[in-house]
Amino acid sequence: MQKRAIFGSTSLPYLLLLPQLAVVAVFFYWPASQALWQSFLLEDAFGLSSTFVWFENYSELFADSGYYRTMMTTAVFAVMVAGLSLSLALLLAVQADKAIHGAGIYRTLLIWPYAVAPAVAGVLWIFMFQPSLGVVAQGIRSLGIAWNPLLNGNDALILVVLASTWKQISYNFLFFLAGLQSIPRAVIEAAAIDGASGTRRFWTIILPLLSPTVFFLVVVNIVYVFFDTFGIIDAMTQGGPSKATETLVYKVFFDGRLGGNLGSSAAQSVILMILVVGLTAIQFRFIERRVAY
Amino acid sequence: MVEHRGFSRFVPHIVLCIGVAIIAFPVYLCFVGSTHPQDVTSNGQMPLTPGPIFFETYYKTLFVGSSGSTREPVATMLVNSFIMACVIALGKISISIISAFSVVYFKFPFRMAAFWLIFITLMLPVEVRIYPTYKIAADLNLLDSYAGLTVPLIASATATLFFRQFFMTIPDELVEASKLDGAGPMRFFWDTVLPLSRTNIAALFVILFIYGWNQYLWPILITTRDDMQTIVIGIKKMIVTADALTEWNVVLATAMLAMLPPVTVVVLMQRWFVRGLVETEK
Numbered sequence: 001m002q003k004r005a006i007f008g009s010t011s012l013p014y015l016l017l018l019p020q021l022a023v024v025a026v027f028f029y030w031p032a033s034q035a036l037w038q039s040f041l042l043e044d045a046f047g048l049s050s051t052f053v054w055f056e057n058y059s060e061l062f063a064d065s066g067y068y069r070t071m072m073t074t075a076v077f078a079v080m081v082a083g084l085s086l087s088l089a090l091l092l093a094v095q096a097d098k099a100i101h102g103a104g105i106y107r108t109l110l111i112w113p114y115a116v117a118p119a120v121a122g123v124l125w126i127f128m129f130q131p132s133l134g135v136v137a138q139g140i141r142s143l144g145i146a147w148n149p150l151l152n153g154n155d156a157l158i159l160v161v162l163a164s165t166w167k168q169i170s171y172n173f174l175f176f177l178a179g180l181q182s183i184p185r186a187v188i189e190a191a192a193i194d195g196a197s198g199t200r201r202f203w204t205i206i207l208p209l210l211s212p213t214v215f216f217l218v219v220v221n222i223v224y225v226f227f228d229t230f231g232i233i234d235a236m237t238q239g240g241p242s243k244a245t246e247t248l249v250y251k252v253f254f255d256g257r258l259g260g261n262l263g264s265s266a267a268q269s270v271i272l273m274i275l276v277v278g279l280t281a282i283q284f285r286f287i288e289r290r291v292a293y
Numbered sequence: 294m295v296e297h298r299g300f301s302r303f304v305p306h307i308v309l310c311i312g313v314a315i316i317a318f319p320v321y322l323c324f325v326g327s328t329h330p331q332d333v334t335s336n337g338q339m340p341l342t343p344g345p346i347f348f349e350t351y352y353k354t355l356f357v358g359s360s361g362s363t364r365e366p367v368a369t370m371l372v373n374s375f376i377m378a379c380v381i382a383l384g385k386i387s388i389s390i391i392s393a394f395s396v397v398y399f400k401f402p403f404r405m406a407a408f409w410l411i412f413i414t415l416m417l418p419v420e421v422r423i424y425p426t427y428k429i430a431a432d433l434n435l436l437d438s439y440a441g442l443t444v445p446l447i448a449s450a451t452a453t454l455f456f457r458q459f460f461m462t463i464p465d466e467l468v469e470a471s472k473l474d475g476a477g478p479m480r481f482f483w484d485t486v487l488p489l490s491r492t493n494i495a496a497l498f499v500i501l502f503i504y505g506w507n508q509y510l511w512p513i514l515i516t517t518r519d520d521m522q523t524i525v526i527g528i529k530k531m532i533v534t535a536d537a538l539t540e541w542n543v544v545l546a547t548a549m550l551a552m553l554p555p556v557t558v559v560v561l562m563q564r565w566f567v568r569g570l571v572e573t574e575k
Binding site for chain 1: 304305306308309312313316317319320322323326334335336337339341387388389391392394395396397398399400401404407410411414415416417418420421422423424425426428429430433444445447448449453460461465468472477478479481503506507509510513525526528529532541544545548551552555556558559560563566567570571
């Protein structure tokens with residue numbers, strides 16, 4: 001990663017790195033190490049003193065059925081959002097790729113939700129599905145389906161999934177379209193000449209060639225659900241009703257709020273850190289493969 | 294060209310139009326809701342066409358604020374959001390471009406260590422260190438300040454990687470020529486590296502502006518005063534109150550105003566946006 005031609009200077013390179021390293025040290029490494037340290041401490045009810053308790057916060061967490069429930073919720077949430085947004089985005093991207101002349105216009109019309117803040121997306125969707133005033137909610141109810149995301153946990157989860165999917169489709173669409181457009185037309189045309197139908201071409205040629213993009217997007221979507229849906233959840237359900245929409249990140253925030261249970265919150269943070277390291281590692285392996293491919 | 298005859302020619306357009314309509318529908322309803330009085334909306338009688346109070350609502354939202362509480366008018370929040378988004382985007386770009394320049398064009402002890410220190414922050418998003426980071430910001434007296442809203446978010450592993458990748462593609466001959474001309478490193482940076490990086494900076498700016506504008510978790514932690522709120526966290530606070538009291542037209546107008554700047558940026562600067570998004574992921 002080094003250039004052949006370089007400058008010789010003793011202090012300048014350090015000076016140039018200083019601002020970034022200072023921010024990183026003060027606002028990243030120091031708090032992260034504090035989180036690690038705090039996860040081994042137990043604070044008394046008034047937050048006046050704390051004792052070192054080794055892994056008690058962790059063992060309590062893993063003995064708590066609520067934590068497993070939150071893990072399950074997060075996993076279900078991630079699978080649903082990734083599944084829905086990837087398949088819808090792929091459908092739209094394949095069509096946009098076919099509509100050769102309109103592809104650019106459709107791209108413009110489909111990518112803008114990326115720019116909408118998660119919390120704002122939450123407001124948009126709660127306004128449509130709020131049981132008493134939502135236009136769509138009334139439509140659902142007039143069909144005789146009981147719908148109340150404010151009281152029913154499953155309804156709430158569905159609503160959060162829909163809002164999160166809506167926001168993520170544009171990102172997936174963009175990467176799928178780029179992936180599709182990089183597939184050589186000659187390959188597809190050759191298959192068409194051999195008599196392969198459109199569906200067959202999709203499953204045997206297009207999708208396999210697209211698989212690096214799919215894997216990459218699956219990881220990105222999981223990271224999105226874990227971290228970026230915080231605003232959506234906070235604006236729509238605050239993790240409720242009765243914790244049905246609480247994700248791991250939301251729990252870290254909720255448990256530590258107002259100094260509630262800082263030890264447990266810190267332990268959860270550390271578990272999340274380990275998860276992020278894992279996800280990042282996977283992501284980089286895929287990217288390396290994608291580049292090689 | 295693969296089969297383009299008869300009805301099948303239109304299938305992609307039909308599917309895409311349905312997709313576009315579904316994607317746009319929530320925003321259309323939001324706009325409609327912002328133009329109807331509160332009582333029409335809150336008893337579930339809202340029509341699907343725009344109502345009569347467009348100007349009143351937006352004027353009130355921007356300059357007066359919702360009446361149920363002592364909230365700041367949204368114009369203040371827009372200014373705060375704008376400052377935050379710009380400072381975060383420009384700050385991240387500035388400190389990342391000089392870090393990358395240092396790592397690529399100099400040889401010095403601990404060069405790789407510095408690079409890895411920046412790189413590893415990729416794995417420490419603010420969500421995994423919420424309260425300790427808040428405590429440090431509080432200890433440094435950064436609560437309710439623009440510095441507090443921006444500086445803790447200003448480090449960027451992705452931007453540093455992005456610039457490093459780009460610098461590696463700049464031909465070595467340029468440095469050699471520059472050195473022959475007697476230029477020092479900073480001269481080379483200003484006269485050669487920076488002009489060459491223009492399109493990359495534009496691409497990154499679009500992505501980072503949206504990132505900054507849409508920040509949520511950090512601003513709710515760091516701001517307590519109403520006049521320091523950003524628009525994204527301001528909306529949420531307007532609907533916390535009991536349902537019947539929520540002024541939906543103001544809330545929805547605020548949502549429209551919160552979407553407008555980042556969406557405009559994406560649509561108008563689409564080329565840079567797409568490039569920034571695709572390149573920073575590598």
